[in-house]
Amino acid sequence: MNFFSTLSEKPWLATNTPQPAPAINAITLLNYQKRIALKFFLAVVTVIFSLFIITFLERSQFPDFQALAGQPWQPLSDPWRLWLNTGLLVAASAAMQLALHYAKHERRGVVLVATGVALVLTVQFILAQLWVWSLLNDLGYYLASNPANSYFYLFTAVHGVHLIGGLLVLAWVFISLSRRPAADAQQSWARVGGNLKLCANYWHYLLGIWFVLFALLTSSAETYQLLAALCGF
Amino acid sequence: MTHTAIAEQIDELHDPSSFITRYIWSQDHKVIAVQYAITAILVGLVALVLSGLMRLQLGFPDSFDFIDPASYLQFVTMHGMIMVIYLLTALLLGGFGNYLIPLMIGARDMVFPYLNMLSFWMYLLSVLVLMSSFFISGGPTGAGWTLYPPQAILAGTPGYNGGIILMLVSLAIFIVAFTMGGLNYVTTILQARTHGMTLMRMPLSIWGIFVATILGLLAFPALLVSAIMMLLDKLAGTSFFMPAIVSLGESLDYNGGSPVLFQHLFWFFGHPEVYIVALPAFGMVSDVLSVHARKNIFGYRMMVWAIVAIGGLSFIVWAHHMYVSGMNPVFGFFFATTTLIIAIPTAIKVYNWVLTLWRGNIRLTTPMLFAIGFIFTFTHGGLTGLFLGNVVIDLPLSDTYFVVAHFHMVMGVSPIMVLFAAIYHWFPLVSGKMLHTGLGKTHFWITFLGTYAIYLPMHYLGFLGVPRRYYSMAGTDFIPESAQTLNAGITVSAIIVGVAQLLFIINVLITLRSKKRTVHNPWEASSLEWQTPQMPPVHGNWGPKLPIVHRWAYDYCVPGAVEDFTPQNVPVDAAHLSEGEAEAQGDRS
Numbered sequence: 001m002n003f004f005s006t007l008s009e010k011p012w013l014a015t016n017t018p019q020p021a022p023a024i025n026a027i028t029l030l031n032y033q034k035r036i037a038l039k040f041f042l043a044v045v046t047v048i049f050s051l052f053i054i055t056f057l058e059r060s061q062f063p064d065f066q067a068l069a070g071q072p073w074q075p076l077s078d079p080w081r082l083w084l085n086t087g088l089l090v091a092a093s094a095a096m097q098l099a100l101h102y103a104k105h106e107r108r109g110v111v112l113v114a115t116g117v118a119l120v121l122t123v124q125f126i127l128a129q130l131w132v133w134s135l136l137n138d139l140g141y142y143l144a145s146n147p148a149n150s151y152f153y154l155f156t157a158v159h160g161v162h163l164i165g166g167l168l169v170l171a172w173v174f175i176s177l178s179r180r181p182a183a184d185a186q187q188s189w190a191r192v193g194g195n196l197k198l199c200a201n202y203w204h205y206l207l208g209i210w211f212v213l214f215a216l217l218t219s220s221a222e223t224y225q226l227l228a229a230l231c232g233f
Numbered sequence: 234m235t236h237t238a239i240a241e242q243i244d245e246l247h248d249p250s251s252f253i254t255r256y257i258w259s260q261d262h263k264v265i266a267v268q269y270a271i272t273a274i275l276v277g278l279v280a281l282v283l284s285g286l287m288r289l290q291l292g293f294p295d296s297f298d299f300i301d302p303a304s305y306l307q308f309v310t311m312h313g314m315i316m317v318i319y320l321l322t323a324l325l326l327g328g329f330g331n332y333l334i335p336l337m338i339g340a341r342d343m344v345f346p347y348l349n350m351l352s353f354w355m356y357l358l359s360v361l362v363l364m365s366s367f368f369i370s371g372g373p374t375g376a377g378w379t380l381y382p383p384q385a386i387l388a389g390t391p392g393y394n395g396g397i398i399l400m401l402v403s404l405a406i407f408i409v410a411f412t413m414g415g416l417n418y419v420t421t422i423l424q425a426r427t428h429g430m431t432l433m434r435m436p437l438s439i440w441g442i443f444v445a446t447i448l449g450l451l452a453f454p455a456l457l458v459s460a461i462m463m464l465l466d467k468l469a470g471t472s473f474f475m476p477a478i479v480s481l482g483e484s485l486d487y488n489g490g491s492p493v494l495f496q497h498l499f500w501f502f503g504h505p506e507v508y509i510v511a512l513p514a515f516g517m518v519s520d521v522l523s524v525h526a527r528k529n530i531f532g533y534r535m536m537v538w539a540i541v542a543i544g545g546l547s548f549i550v551w552a553h554h555m556y557v558s559g560m561n562p563v564f565g566f567f568f569a570t571t572t573l574i575i576a577i578p579t580a581i582k583v584y585n586w587v588l589t590l591w592r593g594n595i596r597l598t599t600p601m602l603f604a605i606g607f608i609f610t611f612t613h614g615g616l617t618g619l620f621l622g623n624v625v626i627d628l629p630l631s632d633t634y635f636v637v638a639h640f641h642m643v644m645g646v647s648p649i650m651v652l653f654a655a656i657y658h659w660f661p662l663v664s665g666k667m668l669h670t671g672l673g674k675t676h677f678w679i680t681f682l683g684t685y686a687i688y689l690p691m692h693y694l695g696f697l698g699v700p701r702r703y704y705s706m707a708g709t710d711f712i713p714e715s716a717q718t719l720n721a722g723i724t725v726s727a728i729i730v731g732v733a734q735l736l737f738i739i740n741v742l743i744t745l746r747s748k749k750r751t752v753h754n755p756w757e758a759s760s761l762e763w764q765t766p767q768m769p770p771v772h773g774n775w776g777p778k779l780p781i782v783h784r785w786a787y788d789y790c791v792p793g794a795v796e797d798f799t800p801q802n803v804p805v806d807a808a809h810l811s812e813g814e815a816e817a818q819g820d821r822s
Contacts, residue, residue, distance in 0.1 A: 007541070009433040011533060014784035016805045017429030029424075033344045037420045040450060044412060047454040051501075055462070055494055059473065064489035144470035147489065154465065 027187055031194030038198050042205055045162060049209055052158065053216065056151050058233045060224040066146050070220025075139055076152075079218045085128040086214060092121035093207045096200040103193040108177070115174045115196070118203070122167055129156050155213045162206055170199050248772060260346035261772050262331045265353050267663070269327035272353075276360050277320035278734075283312040285731050292724025294705050294717075302704040303391040306375030309702055310392075311367075313378030314400070317506065318407060319360055321648050325513040326411075326449065327356060329655060330418050330442045332663065336762035337439050339427025339780045339802075341773045343417045352417065355410035363403040369395040377702060379499055382474040382492050386467040388481055398467060401460040408453045408460075418446040427761075429782030433537065434801070436760045436786040437530060440537050441516025444544040445509045451548070452505035459498035466490070496558050500551035507644055508547040512540055514651035515582055518604050520786070521654045522586055524758045525601035526593030527797055529787035532585040539578035546575040556624050557631045565624040572622035576615070583612055594790065594797075598756070599673030603654035606681040607647055614643025617692065632702075635695020638688045646684045653680070653737070662762060664744070665769050667751040672740040676733060683730035690719045759798045760786040784808075 059065060069076040076082070099114035133153065141149045173195045219227075249255035256264060287308045290300045300308075331349070335342050343349045366373035375391030376384060384390045385397055392400075422443045426435070435443075462473040466487070474495040475487035523530040530536060552560060552568040586608050595601065617639040621627045630636060653676075661667050697716055699706060706712055754763040766776045780802040788799040788808070799808040 006432050007538060008534070009431065011431070011433040011785035012529065012787070014788070014799075014805050014808070017781050017783050020428040020781070030344075033420050033424045036424055037345065037416045040416050040419055040447075041412070044450050044454055047451050048458060051455055051458045051498065055458070055473065055498065058494055059491065062489045062491070064472075143465075144472070144486070147472060150465065150469075150471040150473065154462075158461075 025190070027190040027194065031190070031197070034194065034198055035201075038201060042202075045205070045209070048158070049212070052151075052155065053212070054231065056155075056216065057224060057228045057231055059147050059151070060221070061228045061233050062147070064147065065221075065224075066148055067219070067221040067224060068141070068148050068152060069218045070222070075136060075141060076218045079214075081128070081132050081135070082214055082218065085125055085132065086210065088121050088125040088128060089207050089210055092118045092125065093200075093203045095121060096196070096203045100193070100196045100200045103189065103196050106189050111192070111196070112174070112178055115170065115177065119167065119170055119174060122163055122170075122203075126160050126163060129160055132156075152217055155217060159206065159210060159213060162209075166199065166202050166206065169195075169202075173199060258350060260342070260350045262335050262342050262346070262349060263663075263770065265349055266328050266331035268353050269323055269331060269356065270329075272357055272360060273320050273324035273328060276315055276364070277324070279364070280312045280315035280320060281731055281734065283308040283315075285728060287312065288724040288727040290704065292721040292727075294707060303375060304372070305704045306377070306702070307373050307391050307396070310375050310377055310380075311363075311373050315363070316645065317378065317510070318404070319363065321510045321644075321652075322411070322449070322506070323356060324652060325510060325648065326418070326442060326446060327353065327414055329438075329513060329517065329659075330414070330446070332659070333438055333762060334418055334421055334442060335425070336662075336765065336770060336774060337436050337760060337786075338422060338425065338430050339761050339775070339782060340421060340425040341775060341779070344421045344425050345417050348413050349417050352410050352413035355406055355413065359403045359406035359410060362399055362406060366392065366396045366399040366403075369399070371395055374400045379496075379503070380463070381499075382463060382466065382490075382495050383476065383478055383480075383487075386463065386475075387478070387485075398464065401464050401467075404460050405457055408457045411449055411453055415446045415450045418442060419450070427779045427782060430761070430801075433534070434782055434785045436516070437519040437533070437536055437540070438513070438516040440540050441512040441514070441519075444540050445512040448505045448512070448544055448547060449509045452502045452509065455498050455502035459495055459502075462498075463495065493555075493558050493560060496555050497552070497560075500554045501548075503554060504551040505547045508543055510644060510648050512544065514607075514648045515540065517655045518607050518651045519582075519586065519589075520760065521600050521604040521651075521658050522589050523787050523789065524658070524756050524760075525596045525598050525604070526590050527596070527789045528589055528593040529785075529789055530585065531588035531591075532581070533785065533787065535581055536585055539581045542578040543575060546571060546578070550575055553622050553627070556627045562624075569622055569624050573619070576619060576622075579615060583608065583615070598657075599668065599670055599677060600654040600658035600756075602674060602677045602681075603650050603657065606677065607650035607654065609681075610642050610650055610684065611647040614639055614641075614647055618643060629698075630695055632700055633695040634691045634699045634701055637701050638691035638695060641691075642684075642688050646688065650681070653677070658756065659762075660741075660744070661751045661755050661768070663769055665750050666744050666747060667749075667755060668744050669740050672736055672743075676736040676740065679733040679736070680730055683726050683733065686726035687723050687730065690723055694719060757796075757798045759784075759788050759800045761801050764800045764802050 060067070068074055069079070071077060095114045095118035099111045099118065102110040102114065133156070136149070136152070141152075143150055143153050173192070177192055249259060249261065255261075259265060259268075286297075286300060287305060289297055290305055331343070334340075363373075371392050371394055373392045374380070374385065374396035376386075376393075376397060380397070380400065386393055390397075422435075422439060426432075459474075462471075465471045466473055466475050470486055472487045472490035474492050475485075475490040476492065477488045478485050519530050519536060550568055550571045552564055553572045556565050556568075590605070617635070621630060621636060621639055657668055657673055694716055697712060699712055699716055706716070753768050756763070761780060761782065762770075764780060765774055782801045783804050784799065784801055786801055788794065788801075790797050791799060791808075793809050795808060
């Protein structure tokens with residue numbers, strides 16, 4: 001659809017609308033509607049993270065801000081734990097894609113396993129993030145002791161909450177898939193495939209957001225200065 | 234845009250099977266709309282009473298023992314927040330959005346009815362959380378509806394502990410509720426329009442609701458982000474917004490935070506919020522004016538473009554609320570420019586409303602009176618906005634009663650006029666009964682003239698420099714005695730207007746108790762919501778077959794047409810007289 005040509009239509013010209021064409025399949029339509037809703041939801045999520053990031057860049061230019069990376073003694077200068085966690089989320093995302101792929105071929109067993117693996121890996125990612133929290137805390141990097149610490153906990157928490165929301169939906173998809181008899185053919189697979197596609201898209205998107213957060217949180221003070229300058233701070 | 238009517242495909246229409254599923258846990262958009270509306274109106278009445286209490290103190294200082302400086306600030310804060318968020322946003326989008334979207338686009342329901350139901354219950358929860366702050370130790374927050382840090386969370390401000398926490402939590406829950414509802418509205422409008430209902434055949438009400446919902450989805454996150462960060466500042470001792478500060482002689486642990494950062498976030502939400510309220514009101518008033526003037530809306534396409542343009546521009550004007558915040562002065566001129574630019578599409582809308590009335594066959598019904606009243610109040614409030622949009626004029630007027638008068642005219646009275654126009658207009662559709670005309674017109678005149686009696690003098694108080702949010706002005710040298718006389722007059726007017734709203738409530742109650750039913754489509758409107766087989770529409774709205782749309786929603790007094798209005802679902806051939814009939818009609822006239 002061309003948005004501008006739509007907006008330049010002349011609605012005062014009445015025309016007889018022909019009878020509607022045969023309706024498309026109900027599940028297909030519902031999946032399509034869910035995808036539209038997900039796109040808008042991801043726009044909302046994007047705004048949330050963008051605003052957090054902008055406040056981070058602004059706050060990073062205040063003298064009390066001490067970046068968590070950049071110098072060898074800073075805790076995220078060698079972020080191997082975060083790389084490990086990232087690997088878990090990448091693997092979860094890949095498992096989601098695998099589940100989606102096999103859902104198209106209606107391979108119920110493989111889809112169940114892949115979805116289960118994605119669930120477990122994502123839970124592991126969240127636990128591993130909590131592990132990083134605990135380590136930072138043990139090193140004296142408390143939530144309120146520096147704005148850089150505050151943002152680390154805030155970013156990871158907000159990202160984790162979004163993942164937990166996704167986990168609830170994925171768990172529901174997993175349960176409904178495990179209960180549904182394999183003989184429930186076409187309609188059932190269309191529904192499962194649609195839901196898995198939504199979950200996969202959500203996972204990939206949150207993975208993308210994590211990459212951005214990871215890069216941001218492990219950058220040096222000079223990088224923040226440059227980014228803040230680009231934003232006009 | 235691909236769009237296919239949902240009803241022909243979806244086999245489950247979540248039919249209610251008991252009283253509970255019909256009226257309590259209902260998934261029907263009409264019931265949810267009424268639930269939203271009743272909750273919003275009830276909480277709005279609380280806010281109305283709070284404003285009356287404020288006015289009592291301002292009009293007759295120190296006459297009422299139960300109003301002290303702390304409670305006064307709490308009244309101000311809760312009045313503002315409830316009116317803007319929990320009444321106007323909820324009623325316009327949750328109430329009218331829910332009711333009108335499926336009916337006006339020819340759908341059976343929202344595309345995600347269960348999510349829609351959850352949206353209402355989350356909204357109710359947010360209201361309950363907010364109201365609970367009246368009953369906790371310290372009471373609700375008195376930080377002002379803008380909740381600016383650092384004072385919002387520091388000792389000395391009323392409700393700085395539980396009050397502000399409950400306010401922020403309530404707002405967060407409200408935003409979740411709004412997001413659930415908003416995703417439904419946009420997806421339904423994009424995906425569930427009936428056959429023939431192209432985007433440009435949608436009534437302007439739907440365009441207004443559609444764009445306002447997108448604004449809400451993109452703007453409310455800013456409030457959510459600021460609420461989360463302020464909660465952390467309050468509860469965990471972080472310093473996102475809190476600078477190094479000495480409070481009541483005690484040095485606090487905060488360090489280096491930026492209060493101005495909060496203001497940017499707040500107004501990045503706050504200004505689009507004006508249009509989240511205004512755009513649905515613009516749309517609905519356009520439809521009411523067109524129906525009761527028996528004329529097509531003037532410049533439909535321009536009206537749609539203006540709605541879209543206002544929606545876009547509303548995201549780049551926020552800092553005109555912050556000219557005195559200490560931000561970079563250069564920004565002020567940028568935001569003054571964008572503010573003046575947004576006045577252009579807004580003015581186009583006002584001209585088009587007036588031109589819709591021009592040479593119309595105007596029926597001065599109650600909804601029409603409120604709609605015309607809106608044109609006055611909105612123009613008035615809009616023009617004072619041009620004053621405040623300019624940096625040099627805003628600086629001396631900032632934080633005075635001029636600002637209070639401006640935003641009450643543009644964002645308080647104007648949407649309320651539209652809400653009343655809409656309620657009087659669509660009440661027959663919702664209930665099958667017509668509100669009493671005499672009571673309605675009395676209600677209008679007292680409200681319309683009364684609000685002018687309240688807000689016109691306030692502009693003058695602003696010019697005198699009377700500051701807003703002050704509990705008492707006694708002994709201030711630059712404020713003359715006459716200001717107090719004006720304040721007393723304003724208070725009397727406010728109480729009269731407040732009490733006059735009982736007329737509306739009485740009207741609704743009397744009408745609902747009456748057994749007299751109105752005719753189908755009593756206003757002879759051509760938009761789709763009036764063309765349902767039953768009035769009020771039943772569950773599923775359209776009976777066995779969805780309507781097919783052949784025209785826009787504004788075919789009134791079309792030359793050669795059979796009647797002076799042609800519903801959207803009437804085919805072209807059936808709507809026009811034959812040549813002989815047209816000649817005969819010409820002879821008669």
